[in-house]
Amino acid sequence: MRKRARIAVIGGGQNCEHDVSCASAAAVRAALDPSRYDAVSLTIGRDGTWHGPGGQPLDPSTSGSLAAAVDVLATCDVVLPLVHGPLGEDGTLAALCELAGVPYVGSPVRAGALAMDKWATKLVAEAVGVRTAPGRLVTRSSTVDFTGPVVVKPVAAGSSFGVRLVEHEEDLGPAIEAALELDERVLVEEVITGREIDIAVLDDPDEGRRTGPPLEIVVSSGLFDTTVKYDGSADFVIPAPLTDVEAKALSDAALRVYEVLGCRDIARVDFFLTDEGFVLNEVNTMPGMTAQSQVPKMFAAAGLSYPDLLDRLIRSAAAR
Structure with missing residues (x-):
């Protein structure tokens, strides 16, 4: 340069x-x-x-x-x-x-397309032994039976837009219709009860590929949806209180999914930690990047400032 x-x-x-x-x-x-x-x-x-x-x-x-x-x-x-x-x-x-x-800066074409597609991400993750929430793919021609509380989400949308928790049968159809306004395919998943833990992965030109301190999202009730995500009511706990075994398992799983999807430079891999272990939620190949966003805050907690994080991402891209 x-x-x-x-x-x-x-x-x-x-x-x-x-x-x-x-x-x-x-x-x-x-x-x-x-x-x-x-x-x-x-x-x-x-x-x-x-x-x-x-x-x-x-x-x-x-x-x-x-x-x-x-x-x-x-x-x-x-x-x-x-x-x-x-x-x-x-x-x-x-x-x-x-x-x-x-x-x-960021993931190449194939990785971006795969990670944006939540259904494809589930298939890839399950193939390498990373558990995901049981669910099904729905289109306008699908018939869906209500079997209990579910989460409805567009297959390819971000910031939790179109995501709804459905607890009553009469609300399922409207939730699917709302999600279909954002994508022609929708996921209907079983509700996973657990702690929300995020892992950031960085291809650091100085230290090699690594993860930042885990972050736990704490909300008072309900989903970490679009409103909660941006109204400041959620708390980010960094590092998330985890045992060494839990922290290593989550880090290893995040790195495995990042690698098999073909991600590059930066990504945030989101999990639920349940009594039976961890469950992958989704992968963000270009997560929010303000200083108050999750990924910059995670690396700041590890001593890597926001400007330094950006500098490393730029240097990684320039070196290719």
């Missing part, structure tokens, strides 16, 4: 996580050391139009803005694609960077 590296920071996106992605991108831009990095702001509008610094469209026509964005990316040393959810985290932006020939 040149002495002051040019870093494209992409936020926004064409999905329900648009605002969350904008927050991640803004926080990253503010945290990058200006003596080392020249942060170039790019934002994907809800309509797909690309915007540059100051929010101005890169091209007056929507059809031309993507070409203009590729021109900007070609001038950059590294891309930080901070678009969570579909048309971003699902491998879409990774594919764009691959085609443009620009190094980027």
Whole structure:
């Protein structure tokens, strides 16, 4: 990289996580050391139009803005694609960077697509011995019998959008319909009773692949849904109070799933810890990246500051 590296920071996106992605991108831009990095702001509008610094469209026509964005990316040393959810985290932006020939932070195309698909993630995890919640895949043509409390969630959406706990039979149909508004496929899973524990995995250019201190999400009641996730009512306990055996088992499982999915650079692997052991919930290949998000807080607890975490991610991408 040149002495002051040019870093494209992409936020926004064409999905329900648009605002969350904008927050991640803004926080990253503010945290990058200006003596080392020249942060170039790019934002994907809800309509797909690309915007540059100051929010101005890169091209007056929507059809031309993507070409203009590729021109900007070609001038950059590294891309930080901070678009969570579909048309971003699902491998879409990774594919764009691959085609443009620009190094980027995060998982490659296949890993992003697999991890974004919660059904595919379940199949991969079960194949390597990591247990997941029993459930079934549902489409608009499916018939679902209510067998007890279930969690309904879109197969490919993030930030808990569309996720509902269904405790009564009459609520199952509306919950599935709401999830189908976000994805054409829906998961209906058995409710898992246990502690919510997250493990962050980092490909550290200085120390090699490692996990951060485990984080426990403590909520007063119900699910860790979209409202609770962003209203500040949840507590993050770092490190989570675990036995050495539990901590090692969770770390090993997170690393195993990260590797078999083909993840790279950074990911957050979410589990439930039950009386019968741990159960994988999901994998986020581009988790929230503000200083107050789970992954930066986990590594901060291990002594790796937010700017240093970003620096290591950028250096990893630049070295490829």
